[in-house]
Amino acid sequence: MSLNDAKRRDFVNQMIEILAQNKDVLSEKGYNSENKQAELKQKSEAANKEEINQQEAAAAALRATAVAQEALNTAYSDASSMADAIVGLLGKENELSRKIRKMRK
Secondary structure, rough: OOOOOOHHHHHHHHHHHHHHHOHHHHHHOOOOOOHHHHHHHEEEEHHHHHHHHHHHHHHHHHHHHHHHHHHHHHHHHHHHHHHHHHHHHHHHHHHHHHHHHHHHH
């Protein structure tokens, strides 16, 4: 079973805490937990920063999509109005009017 990002971040934070709380026991066994704790804390902070960057990029993408959709809606609306005007001007039975009506289907 794979852990999601939130659970993995929580695991990293718990390990940082365990290293801090048990540095004496670990040091007695020759394990330098202070260096490992600092290293893990630095990596955790970098991961958190990148998560924020990812969220900001996703939000920017959503805004860009909304802007692009609005621009397309405006262009389509204008094109549709022009098509209606041409069909109205030439009449429904005109060959160009038929072509325009087929384009909308």
